[in-house]
Amino acid sequence: MTYAQMKNLLQLTDDDAQKLELVMDFGAHMEDVPENAVCSEIVGCSSFVEICRVGNRFYGRADSALVRGIVAILIAMVDGKSDSQIKEMDILQEFTGLNLVLGAGRLNGVNSMIRFFQNL
Helix, strand or coil, rough: CCCCHHHHHHHHCCCCHHHHHHHHHHCCCCCCCCCCCEECCCCCCCEEEEEEEEECEEEEECCCCCHHHHHHHHHHHHHCCHHHHHHHCCCCHHHHCCCCCCCHHHHHHHHHHHHHHHHC
């Protein structure tokens, strides 16, 4: 699923719980990480998170359903883009615009994932 599709689905509801269910569904449908992918564990997340890469394709893993969904959203934002294109993006503003109700711990993890992409 593309980021635009995810964003459109999230904008269809104002119900916070329903949005989080959608996010978890996004994570449940992420592509498997290819064996040749280079993976980095994201430090600063309360859950185990890895973001993996093969060229300009991104993949991810997480041990929490909600976090897996957050990873799926962030990966969809940057997938197929070059490092320089990703660095020009305001990923935090775009993610914040989704109006997801997340706790402080999850937001710290989101910031750690965004820092990973900004430092490619």
